[in-house]
Amino acid sequence: KQEVTQIPAALSVPEGENLVLNCSFTDSAIYNLQWFRQDPGKGLTSLLLIQSSQREQTSGRLNASLDKSSGRSTLYIAASQPGDSATYLCAVDAGKSTFGDGTTLTVKP
Amino acid sequence: NAGVTQTPKFQVLKTGQSMTLQCAQDMNHNSMYWYRQDPGMGLRLIYYSASEGTTDKGEVPNGYNVSRLNKREFSLRLESAAPSQTSVYFCASKLGGANQPQHFGDGTRLSIL
Numbered sequence: 159k160q161e162v163t164q165i166p167a168a169l170s171v172p173e174g175e176n177l178v179l180n181c182s183f184t185d186s187a188i189y190n191l192q193w194f195r196q197d198p199g200k201g202l203t204s205l206l207l208i209q210s211s212q213r214e215q216t217s218g219r220l221n222a223s224l225d226k227s228s229g230r231s232t233l234y235i236a237a238s239q240p241g242d243s244a245t246y247l248c249a250v251d252a253g254k255s256t257f258g259d260g261t262t263l264t265v266k267p
Numbered sequence: 268n269a270g271v272t273q274t275p276k277f278q279v280l281k282t283g284q285s286m287t288l289q290c291a292q293d294m295n296h297n298s299m300y301w302y303r304q305d306p307g308m309g310l311r312l313i314y315y316s317a318s319e320g321t322t323d324k325g326e327v328p329n330g331y332n333v334s335r336l337n338k339r340e341f342s343l344r345l346e347s348a349a350p351s352q353t354s355v356y357f358c359a360s361k362l363g364g365a366n367q368p369q370h371f372g373d374g375t376r377l378s379i380l
Binding site: 162194200207209249251254257258 | 369
């Protein structure tokens with residue numbers, strides 16, 4: 159059974175800092191990995207999707223990498239801003255999606 | 268630009284009552300999903316519909332039924348609500364195929380007393 163782990167569960171950084179969020183998964187037979195953002199009381203917003211054949215994807219200040227062989231993905235956020243404060247979830251898709259519990263990020267002004 | 272719309276947004280039920288959660292998408296997506304989100308357990312798949320006319324069980328289907336009414340709509344029914352079904356329910360959709368992103372609604376917050 160696929161298991162997805164996100165460490166740390168919570169992270170607090172000062173504004174302007176670059177940071178990395180981690181996602182690990184146990185079964186490398188995946189189609190893709192997707193990173194989401196969830197604001198309190200809201201649904202999930204898709205940030206980036208990396209196909210299994212890709213190594214990374216970039217969108218603005220966000221860069222996601224995928225190392226399928228080691229079962230790891232990272233989400234790099236450059237020059238963090240208070241508006242980046244949210245919970246970030248990763249999900250691996252192998253026909254059905256398995257989600258991690260998320261990392262709750264707080265960016266302090 | 269509605270995307271995925273869920274109704275209602277909030278609901279309180281008594282144990283044993285029934286209700287249907289509604290989900291509609293306007294993106295012409297083929298696949299639709301129902302998840303529940305509970306603290307410490309992440310999102311778990313309840314049921315999904317890979318295409319119009321098909322439905323399949325996910326990880327936690329017990330106590331639920333679904334109907335793919337048409338390509339746009341996918342409803343989730345609780346026949347006899349239990350306190351263990353207190354949760355936030357999310358509907359999602361995607362175009363279909365292995366490498367399309369899922370799009371989520373804002374959720375239904377359901378409390379069962």
